[in-house]
Amino acid sequence: MSTSDDRTPPAEPDATAAPSVPAPPPADPSPPTTRPPVTVPPTSSSPAHGGIVARGVRRSFGAVHAVAGVDLDVRPGAVTALVGPNGSGKTTLLLVLAGLLVPDAGTVSVAGHDPTAGPAARAVTGWMPDSFGTWDSLTAREVLTTVGAAYRLTPEHAEHRAAELLDLVHLRELADSPAHVLSRGQKQRLGLARALVHDPQVLLLDEPASGLDPRSRVDLRELLRELAARGRTVLVSSHVLVELDEMADDAVFISQGRTVAAQEVAAVATQWRPWRLRTLDLDALVRWLEAAHVPWQPEPGAPPVGDFSPPDEVRPARPGGVVVQLDTEATAAALLRDAVGAGVPIASLAPASGALESAYLALEEERR
Amino acid sequence: MSTETQPSSVDPTGSAATSSGPRPHGSTWSVTWHGVRTVARLELRQRVRSTRWIVSLVVFGVLVGLVTTLTWAFTRSMGSDMIYGGMSGVVGPTMFGFIVFFVLFLGLLVSPTLSATAVNGDRNAGTLATLQITLLSATEIVLGKLLASWVASLAFLAVSLPFIAWAFLAGGNNPAAVVVTVLLLAALLAVVCGIGLGFSALTTRTAGSAVLTYVSVASLTVLSLVVFGLSVPLVSGDEEVRVYEADWSSAPDADPETGWGDDPECEWTERTQYVVHTERTWWLLAINPFVVVADAAPPAVNDDNRFVVFDPLAAIREGVRTARQGPPAEYDYCWQEMSSDEQAGITAFDTHDGPPVWPWGLAANLLLGAGGVLLAIRRLQIPYRNLPKGTRVA
Numbered sequence: 001m002s003t004s005d006d007r008t009p010p011a012e013p014d015a016t017a018a019p020s021v022p023a024p025p026p027a028d029p030s031p032p033t034t035r036p037p038v039t040v041p042p043t044s045s046s047p048a049h050g051g052i053v054a055r056g057v058r059r060s061f062g063a064v065h066a067v068a069g070v071d072l073d074v075r076p077g078a079v080t081a082l083v084g085p086n087g088s089g090k091t092t093l094l095l096v097l098a099g100l101l102v103p104d105a106g107t108v109s110v111a112g113h114d115p116t117a118g119p120a121a122r123a124v125t126g127w128m129p130d131s132f133g134t135w136d137s138l139t140a141r142e143v144l145t146t147v148g149a150a151y152r153l154t155p156e157h158a159e160h161r162a163a164e165l166l167d168l169v170h171l172r173e174l175a176d177s178p179a180h181v182l183s184r185g186q187k188q189r190l191g192l193a194r195a196l197v198h199d200p201q202v203l204l205l206d207e208p209a210s211g212l213d214p215r216s217r218v219d220l221r222e223l224l225r226e227l228a229a230r231g232r233t234v235l236v237s238s239h240v241l242v243e244l245d246e247m248a249d250d251a252v253f254i255s256q257g258r259t260v261a262a263q264e265v266a267a268v269a270t271q272w273r274p275w276r277l278r279t280l281d282l283d284a285l286v287r288w289l290e291a292a293h294v295p296w297q298p299e300p301g302a303p304p305v306g307d308f309s310p311p312d313e314v315r316p317a318r319p320g321g322v323v324v325q326l327d328t329e330a331t332a333a334a335l336l337r338d339a340v341g342a343g344v345p346i347a348s349l350a351p352a353s354g355a356l357e358s359a360y361l362a363l364e365e366e367r368r
Numbered sequence: 369m370s371t372e373t374q375p376s377s378v379d380p381t382g383s384a385a386t387s388s389g390p391r392p393h394g395s396t397w398s399v400t401w402h403g404v405r406t407v408a409r410l411e412l413r414q415r416v417r418s419t420r421w422i423v424s425l426v427v428f429g430v431l432v433g434l435v436t437t438l439t440w441a442f443t444r445s446m447g448s449d450m451i452y453g454g455m456s457g458v459v460g461p462t463m464f465g466f467i468v469f470f471v472l473f474l475g476l477l478v479s480p481t482l483s484a485t486a487v488n489g490d491r492n493a494g495t496l497a498t499l500q501i502t503l504l505s506a507t508e509i510v511l512g513k514l515l516a517s518w519v520a521s522l523a524f525l526a527v528s529l530p531f532i533a534w535a536f537l538a539g540g541n542n543p544a545a546v547v548v549t550v551l552l553l554a555a556l557l558a559v560v561c562g563i564g565l566g567f568s569a570l571t572t573r574t575a576g577s578a579v580l581t582y583v584s585v586a587s588l589t590v591l592s593l594v595v596f597g598l599s600v601p602l603v604s605g606d607e608e609v610r611v612y613e614a615d616w617s618s619a620p621d622a623d624p625e626t627g628w629g630d631d632p633e634c635e636w637t638e639r640t641q642y643v644v645h646t647e648r649t650w651w652l653l654a655i656n657p658f659v660v661v662a663d664a665a666p667p668a669v670n671d672d673n674r675f676v677v678f679d680p681l682a683a684i685r686e687g688v689r690t691a692r693q694g695p696p697a698e699y700d701y702c703w704q705e706m707s708s709d710e711q712a713g714i715t716a717f718d719t720h721d722g723p724p725v726w727p728w729g730l731a732a733n734l735l736l737g738a739g740g741v742l743l744a745i746r747r748l749q750i751p752y753r754n755l756p757k758g759t760r761v762a
C-alpha cells in the first residue's frame with residue numbers, strides 16, 4: 001500500500017469498486033466448483049488496494065493492435081501470472097503498467113498511482129524487461145549502486161542494498177567483475193536484482209525465468225513467493241506455463257491483446273484435464289477401463305493398444321500407460337482406489353500437464 | 369509503503385527505501401544535481417574503461433604536438449626573414465592562431481563521436497529504458513549525457529593545453545587571448561555535444577546520427593563559407609556611389625624633367641561602381657566556430673610593429689568585421705591626403721571600427737546546441753505516446 005492510499009481513502013471510483021480477487025470472468029470456460037477460501041492478503045484491508053487495476057487498456061502501434069482491451073486486477077500479497085502466446089501483448093501491457101507507454105485508451109492504477117501521470121508510480125514499481133542490456137564495463141555491484149543512486153538512495157544505503165541483493169541472487173562471487181563476463185542467466189539475475197533495488201511495492205517481471213537454470217528458477221520462485229508473502233504485488237509474464245504453476249496464485253490469460261480469462265490457479269486445478277495413468281499390465285488396465293466405462297486415449301507416441309493381439313493367456317504382461325480426462329483430484333483418487341481394488345497393477349497417476357497449461361490449451365481450443 | 373505492516377529485517381525487500389510516496393523527482397523537467405551527476409558518472413565510467421578512449425587521447429595529443437612543432441619551425445623561419453623583423457611579434461601570434469584552429473578542428477571532429485550515439489546507442493543496447501524507468505527525469509538523463517560528453521571533449525582540450533601554452537610562450541600574445549580562446553573552445557565543444565545529443569535522440573541508428581552531426585558541423589564551418597562566397601554575386605551590383613578622388617583632367621602638366629607633377633586636387637564626384645553588400649550575408653561567416661574564436665581573441669600585443677604581419681586570427685577578425693560593415697557610404701580614393709593622415713586611412717579598415725561579430729556567432733551556436741538538448745529531452749520523455757519507427761521500448 002502506498003502512503004497516498006492512506007491519505008485518499010475511498011476516492012478512486014473504479015479501482016475501489018473492483019473486487020480484489022480475479023475479476024468476474026465473462027469468458028470463464030467452466031466456473032470452478034470448489035474454490036478454496038480466498039486468503040485475504042495482509043495489506044489489502046482497504047478497498048483501494050495497492051495492487052494493479054487496469055480497465056479497458058488499449059495500445060496499438062500503427063496498424064498493430066498490440067493491446068486491444070485488457071482488464072486486469074492484480075492483488076497485493078499474491079503472485080499473478082500473465083499468460084499468453086508470443087505477440088499477445090504481454091510486454092506492451094507491462095510497458096503501460098511500468099509507465100513507459102501511454103495507453104491509447106483505458107485507465108491504469110499501480111499502487112494507487114496513475115503511471116501516466118508522473119513519477120509517483122515509478123517510485124514504487126520495479127520493472128524487469130524481457131530483453132535488456134547491462135552497462136557492460138560496470139561491475140555487478142556498480143550496476144546496482146548506480147540504479148540505487150538513480151532511485152535517490154543515499155550512497156551508503158545503495159551500497160548496502162547492492163550487497164544484500166547480490167547475495168540474494170547469488171552473484172556475490174561475481175560482484176566485482178564486469179557485467180560483460182556474466183552469462184545470460186546471471187545477467188537475468190542481475191536484472192532481477194536491479195528491479196528490486198528501491199524495494200518496490202509492485203513488481204513487473206517480463207519473462208524473468210528465460211535463461212535461468214533449474215536452481216535459479218527455484219530461487220526465483222521462492223523469492224517471488226516471499227515477496228508476495230510480504231504484501232508486494234507481483235505480476236509475472238511468461239509463456240512457459242509449468243514454471244508459473246507452482247509460483248502463481250492467480251492467472252490472467254491474454255490472447256491477441258485481450259484478457260480472455262482471469263482465475264485462481266487453485267481453481268484452474270479443478271478443471272477437466274488430462275491425467276496420465278501408468279501400469280505394469282497395460283492390457284489388464286485397458287480391460288478394466290472398458291468395463292468401468294472410463295473414456296481413455298492411448299499415450300501419445302505409444303504403440304496402439306490391442307494390435308495383432310495373440311490370446312491373452314500366452315502374452316506376458318507389458319507395462320504401459322493411457323491418458324484419462326478427470327475433473328478433480330477427488331475423481332482421481334476414486335479412480336485410483338477402484339483400479340487398485342480391481343487388481344490392476346497401477347504404477348502412477350499424475351496430471352499429464354500443468355494446470356495452467358491445460359487451462360491455456362482449453363482456451364485456445366475454445367477460440368478456434 | 370506501509371512498512372509498518374511488514375517485518376523490517378527483510379531480505380528481498382530490504383529496509384524501507386527512501387523512495388516511498390509521490391515526490392517531484394523524475395517528472396520530465398525536474399533537474400537535480402544528484403541526478404545529472406549520477407548519469408554523467410555512469411557515462412564517464414564506461415568511457416574511461418574503454419581502451420579506445422586512451423588511445424584516441426594519445427593520438428590527439430601526438431597530432432597536436434606534431435602540428436605545433438611544425439608551425440613553430442615554419443613561423444620561425446618566416447619570422448627571421450621578415451623585414452619588419454620582430455620575432456616576438458610574429459612567431460607567437462601566428463603559432464597561436466594555427467594551434468588554436470587545429471585544436472578546434474580536431475575538437476569538432478572528435479566531439480560528435482562522443483555525443484552522437486549517446487541516446488540511440490543506449491537504446492539499441494537496451495540500457496536506456498532501465499535508466500528512464502528510475503526516478504531520473506528525462507532532463508537529468510540528457511543533461512548528464514551532455515555533461516559527460518562535454519567533459520570527455522574537454523579532456524581532449526586539456527591534452528592540447530600544453531601546446532597552446534607553448535604557442536603563448538613564443539611571445540607576442542595577449543594573455544587574455546589565451547583565456548578567452550580556451551573558454552570559447554570549451555563552449556563550442558559543448559555546442560557540438562548538444563547537437564550530437566539531439567540527433568542521437570532523433571534517429572534510430574547510431575550511424576545516422578553521427579552522419580547528421582558531422583553534416584551540421586560541416587555546414588557551420590565549411591558550407592557556410594562556401595555559401596557566403598557563392599552568394600557574393602547575388603548581393604552585389606553596380607551602384608551610384610559618392611567618391612572623393614583626384615580629378616586628373618584638371619591636373620597641371622607634369623614637370624617634363626622629373627616626370628613628377630603636382631597632384632590634382634581631390635573632389636567629390638558621383639560615379640557607378642561595383643559594390644558588394646556583405647552586410648547582408650556576414651552572418652554566414654559569424655556562425656562559423658572558427659570565426660567566433662578568431663574574432664573574440666583580443667588582438668596580439670604588437671607594440672614594436674605597426675602592422676600585424678601574419679596572424680591568422682587577426683586576418684579573419686578584420687575580414688569578418690569588414691564584411692559586416694558592408695560597403696562604406698562614400699569612398700575616399702584620395703591617396704594624396706593619406707600621406708598627411710596615413711593612420712586614419714588604414715584604420716578605416718581596421719578592427720577598431722567594426723563591432724565584434726562573435727557574440728552573434730556564439731549565441732547562434734549556443735542556440736543550436738540548446739535546441740539539440742531540448743529535442744533530446746522531449747524525445748526521452750516517458751511515458752511514450754509515439755515510439756520512433758522501428759524501435760521497441762524494451
Ligand SMILES: Nc1ncnc2c1ncn2[C@@H]1O[C@H](COP(=O)(O)OP(=O)(O)O)[C@@H](O)[C@H]1O
Nearest residue numbers: 061064066086087088089090091092755759760
Ligand atoms: N514498438 C512496436 N512497434 C510495432 N509493433 C510492435 C511494437 N511493440 C510490439 N509490437 C507488436 O505488438 C504485438 C504484441 O507484442 P508484445 O507485447 O511484445 O507481445 P508479447 O510480449 O506477448 O510476446 C506484436 O505483434 C508485436 O509485433
Ligand SMILES: [Mg+2]
Nearest residue numbers: 090091130206
Ligand atoms: Mg514479450
